[in-house]
Amino acid sequence: MKAADAMTGLTQLHDAQKVVLDATPVLGLEKISILDALGRVLGEDIVAERDNPPWDNSAMDGFAVRWEDIKQEHAIQKPVTLSVIEDVPAGKMPSKAVGPGQAIRIMTGAPVPRGADTVLKVEDTEHTPDSVRVFKAEPRGANIRPQGEDVKKGDCIIAKGTRIRPGEAGMLAILAKSFVFVYQRPRVAILSTGDELADLDERFSEEKIINSNSYGIAAAVQEAGGIPLLLGIARDTPAALKEKISHGLNADILVLSGGVSMGDYDFTKAVFRDLGAEMNFWKLAIRPGQPLAFGKIQGKLAFGLPGNPVSSMVTFEQLVRPAMLKMSGHRSYGRPVVEAVFQEKFSKRTDRRHFLRGILTREEGVFKVRTTGDQGSGILTSMVKANCLIDVPVEVERLNPGDAVTVQLLSGDAWLAKSEHAHSGGHRLSCC
Numbered sequence: 001m002k003a004a005d006a007m008t009g010l011t012q013l014h015d016a017q018k019v020v021l022d023a024t025p026v027l028g029l030e031k032i033s034i035l036d037a038l039g040r041v042l043g044e045d046i047v048a049e050r051d052n053p054p055w056d057n058s059a060m061d062g063f064a065v066r067w068e069d070i071k072q073e074h075a076i077q078k079p080v081t082l083s084v085i086e087d088v089p090a091g092k093m094p095s096k097a098v099g100p101g102q103a104i105r106i107m108t109g110a111p112v113p114r115g116a117d118t119v120l121k122v123e124d125t126e127h128t129p130d131s132v133r134v135f136k137a138e139p140r141g142a143n144i145r146p147q148g149e150d151v152k153k154g155d156c157i158i159a160k161g162t163r164i165r166p167g168e169a170g171m172l173a174i175l176a177k178s179f180v181f182v183y184q185r186p187r188v189a190i191l192s193t194g195d196e197l198a199d200l201d202e203r204f205s206e207e208k209i210i211n212s213n214s215y216g217i218a219a220a221v222q223e224a225g226g227i228p229l230l231l232g233i234a235r236d237t238p239a240a241l242k243e244k245i246s247h248g249l250n251a252d253i254l255v256l257s258g259g260v261s262m263g264d265y266d267f268t269k270a271v272f273r274d275l276g277a278e279m280n281f282w283k284l285a286i287r288p289g290q291p292l293a294f295g296k297i298q299g300k301l302a303f304g305l306p307g308n309p310v311s312s313m314v315t316f317e318q319l320v321r322p323a324m325l326k327m328s329g330h331r332s333y334g335r336p337v338v339e340a341v342f343q344e345k346f347s348k349r350t351d352r353r354h355f356l357r358g359i360l361t362r363e364e365g366v367f368k369v370r371t372t373g374d375q376g377s378g379i380l381t382s383m384v385k386a387n388c389l390i391d392v393p394v395e396v397e398r399l400n401p402g403d404a405v406t407v408q409l410l411s412g413d414a415w416l417a418k419s420e421h422a423h424s425g426g427h428r429l430s431c432c
């Protein structure tokens, strides 16, 4: 890793991300029911043990025939009459073979009988229980779905490392895989620090600040597919911090929030040292989220996120979430990214990369983005309004309306839901 810049003492985010990902292990596998597999990452290649469909079958309700019998050029003037020798509904195997001058009535999905190589749609015929008149010529093989057209026995159908979506779940069922191996979900212990904090179950007091970070981080952990373990609040004493941290060391990741700014370093550092931790204390070249601690405590990944509520969420996004995704077997660790047209004026110093909370909309096919308003690191409503983070590179000094920017999409389809709010104008939240 490149060391922090000698002049500024700042560490670039991508350098910090590399350190984090290099230190992050991939978790082991567990076997689960496909009913629980949505969103999980496959830990095995899924190889087809049989063809799908398992036999040639009809794509239409109609009659299975021999193409030789119906190939005449003027079907309408000279319709062919065939005798119907059997009915084959879906779910039944035909017992007879189609011979010259014969047809078998067949339903969509039913196996094509031996001898037949073409299916005629029922609406292109005139029929009685015993016979069928054919008025339309069809090419050989029409309306037959051949064996193995979807899946060929022996092929790898879903590769290890694939995230299971509804399509994969259906395919696993087709392949009769009721249980599959997936990567384990990371367990993330969450600890908020600070005497100023009160938890939700404590008596409300005017002097205290409600611990919101634990709950925002817990939700972010769940959204990233992990299991949050709330350790509560560590009071500002070395003993309290040490004890709480030790409770979190059976998790895969420990996330602390607060206590990483200048004033708190000495105390936190001493506790880490006592626990045998190897920690980096970074000043990241980003805003929000400058002070950040990362390392390993007794082999477990440990993050010290800044206490300001937005800073903790943004640093979780940029550093903890990628580590969680790597742990749980994903092949890419970032959010979806799009280019959008910036709608405002913005300026900054050229020493930090900024993550502005943004509202992305799509108007006449063009992505447009504006900020949520005040970008202070204590303005948690900015995260409530935002559907994306606008990623403004370190070297950019100003943005004008019309400039192209890169945005990281937060939480899936949220940007669609937010469009209406953005259109209604203004930065204020409005309900009802």
Ligand SMILES: Nc1nc2c(c(=O)[nH]1)N[C@H]1C(S)=C(S)[C@@H](COP(=O)(O)OP(=O)(O)OC[C@H]3O[C@@H](n4cnc5c(N)ncnc54)[C@H](O)[C@@H]3O)O[C@H]1N2
Residues within 6 Å of the ligand: 192, 193, 194, 196, 197, 209, 210, 211, 212, 213, 214, 257, 258, 259, 260, 261, 262, 263, 264, 289, 290, 291, 305, 306, 307, 308, 309, 311, 377
């Ligand atoms: N002299 C300096 N002071 C600060 C610097 C600096 O470089 N030099 N950096 C500032 C920046 S940037 C940030 S971010 C914060 C980070 O501070 P800490 O991580 O030590 O966090 P605290 O001081 O404990 O808290 C900051 C702020 O956040 C509130 N907070 C903390 N925990 C929670 C929680 N669980 N839920 C809700 N809110 C929480 C806390 O009350 C404070 O308002 O340091 C700056 N200072």
Ligand code: MOO
Residues within 6 Å of the ligand: 286, 287, 288, 289, 290, 291, 306, 308, 311, 312, 377
């Ligand atoms: O980085 Mo602090 O997180 O800017 O407020």
